[in-house]
Amino acid sequence: MNIIVCVKQVPDTTDVKIDPKTGTLIREGVPSIVNPDDKHALEEALRMKEKFGGKVTVLSMGPPQAEDALRECSAMGADDMVLLCDRAFAGADTWATSYTLGEAAKKIGYDLIICGREAIDGDTAQIGPQMAEHLHLPQITYVKNVETDGNKIVCERALEDGYEKIEASLPALITVIADLNKPRYPSVRGIVEAYREKKVTVWNAKDICADGTCIGMEGSPTSVKRSFAPEPKGKGEVLKGSVKEMSKQLVVKLKDKNVLR
Template sequence: MNIIVCIKQVPDTNEVRIDKKTGTLIREGVPSIINPDDRNALEEALRLKDKYNANVTVLTMGPPQAKLALKEALAMGADDAILLSDRAFAGADTWATSTTLAGAIKRLGNFDIIFCGRQAIDGDTAQVGPQIAEHLDLPQITYVEKLDVEGDAVIAHRAIEDGYYKVKTNMPVLLTAIGELNEPRYPSIRGIYDAFREKEIKVWSLDDIIVDNTQIGLKGSPTQVKKSFTPATKGAGEKLEGTTEEKVRNLIVRLKERQII
């Protein structure tokens, strides 16, 4: 079994700041992490590796610093890691990003399962995984909270608001993982040593993948972010004291003062 896991290095959202003049993220000094849902995707791939002796390849698109995310993935147990890094990829929206990743997957060729996280915490679009499946003409199951393999098929519980659907499809298939799927493991000491001393990360540029050059990067992105900003800080809350009757009375007074009622 061959598994490909698409991950993304994202800024820790608890530390994100916006440049008020440019409206862009201030990344200097901001810690970066593997996107949480992507860690669940990787963990599920590693569980299949443990059970079926699968080969796990981790793939990401980003600047050179994204190698750290790939090193962490290798330390967790992935077999191979590929970084797609080229100035031609810069400024990509979800369409251009998925096109680039799909081009790299075409280059890799033989695979049974592609794992992606449900969505990235710096965008929350949940579009890249499904778009990759469309580019590659693959069946897809999104929001996977439980997974089993039965021969050449996968059986997944797809989470919905008030329960789940049980879906079965043959491989190859693309799956997107949610946090309920598993608890990601920590890298072992041996895994960390191997990742940083023994294993190499392959770096692919535009020339190394199968892609239409007009569909990547900023020029190939049909959507663009016009402006980013941090919401205005809300005022401090007020705790009402007294008996229940006094609290209700004071609440009504304040709501009337603000013309809410």
């Protein structure tokens, strides 16, 4: 069973700061990590490989330093690492990114593609579903449990008030949530192999035969108009006194703010 796991290198914080002038993420001084959901995707892929054999390839699109995220995945047990790195990919929105990842996936070959639900720096949860559309694959999102016999998968798809049980034939694409499993730690030997023995395959736009109009800024139907950090909330106010007094004060304050008239 050949499995591709899509991973993203993200800043290690959910409290991302944005440069108010340029509207881009401030990455300086923020350590980079493998996106947490993607580690769950990798763990599931490794478990399937242990059961059915085959190969796990981790795939990422990003700047050269995204190699570190791939090597960490390799230290956890991934066999191959592919990094899509080209200036032509820059400025891609989720649609262009998912197209690019999809073209690379075609070149690698797969029975199953596993993505994390979403990245902590963008929170779109769009890459997986869009990749499935580009590749005309059945997709199951928000997977919290998965079983496979190597030919088909049966997944539990988490909903707010329960779950759906969905079956799909392979090849397919799933996006997974943290409830699915507990990712393993890299082993010491895995770290040695990832850094000394294994190579990251780096592909540019030409290598994956990408259509130039579908990648990067040009292939992106959306563009970011403005990024901003949310204004910090003002300090809360605690009213004091008896319930009656506090209610009175509250009404006055709400009237002041024109919430009540």
